[in-house]
């Protein structure tokens with residue numbers, strides 16, 4: 001523990017050895033803070049580095065080396081459009097190198113770049129409640145702005161009859177992979193806007209203002225990074241309008257895993273069981289097309305009791321509570337912790 005710690009910008013994908021060390025720090029940290037969760041495969045991490053998930057914007061990375069050893073890193077995504085004031089930041093320190101001031105030093109190193117890119121707030125969304133991350137964030141003047149429940153549907157452990165959900169009277173289901181069919185695009189964009197009713201706490205994050213053009217741009221981004229996007233919608237028979245939807249993404253590089261994205265039902269159509277119906281139908285469709293699918297993961301605001309209950313009814317179980325933390329950049333740092 002005697003060598004000096006050096007912090008600098010780096011490209012985690014520049015060399016195979018550098019990437020392996022970066023992956024090692026990440027999985028060691030996952031093992032410490034998210035026990036029981038499958039480790040992020042190296043191929044998945046490499047893919048995300050090459051092409052950040054839709055809506056994340058460009059990324060920048062910082063490394064902390066002690067001697068030749070990578071002991072920690074920070075990653076910032078510069079969110080875009082209505083979220084261009086946010087620097088979404090993850091700081092990860094190897095469990096063996098914690099409490100030496102490295103996390104604080106990394107955050108300090110990131111701040112000038114956040115300011116240079118006109119960010120007003122720094123947010124972190126990957127803090128596991130009741131872990132070092134929560135205590136560190138608190139010590140550095142972040143406040144918790146949102147509590148998020150992470151649930152997973154582990155296919156092998158769920159009775160398949162949970163996905164036998166009849167379509168409520170007055171509605172029919174429609175589904176597509178990739179681009180939304182032209183005849184439903186406008187109505188689908190309107191229905192996506194219903195996500196605005198999902199609580200965001202005091203996070204500075206804003207849901208996208210969905211339009212047909214933005215739906216197409218999002219679909220294009222997903223396609224460009226090889227994501228398979230599946231959508232199930234409930235159509236209101238009387239008007240032909242989309243009343244509710246659910247979206248799950250998967251990637252051939254991780255065939256056992258599905259990422260639940262938005263689920264939303266327009267306010268006028270709530271209370272008929274549409275959310276449960278589209279999600280149950282989605283599970284059946286995914287399993288029919290992706291036989292290797294073992295797990296679907298999802299996150300929901302803790303106060304969103306309806307969504308959490310719907311998820312439970314179709315077999316999702318709680319995994320852990322996550323926190324979104326926020327600090328305004330105008331707030332002076334005031335951290336005195338030196339690296340030891």
Ligand SMILES: CC(C)(COP(=O)(O)OP(=O)(O)OC[C@H]1O[C@@H](n2cnc3c(N)ncnc32)[C@H](O)[C@@H]1OP(=O)(O)O)[C@@H](O)C(=O)NCCC(=O)NCCS
Pocket residue numbers: 029033089090091092093094097098099100101102103104105124125126127128131132133134135136137139140337
């Ligand atoms: C959170 C994390 C980055 C902290 O890194 P670190 O290098 O250990 O943090 P520092 O040494 O800079 O800690 C600074 C202060 O935070 C507080 N702190 C940090 N970890 C703490 C813990 N486990 N318990 C109590 N206080 C803690 C202390 O006040 C500490 O100062 P001190 O050691 O002088 O008492 C590290 O634990 C980690 O990688 N966790 C997993 C990922 C994560 O949650 N990241 C944060 C969200 S982006």
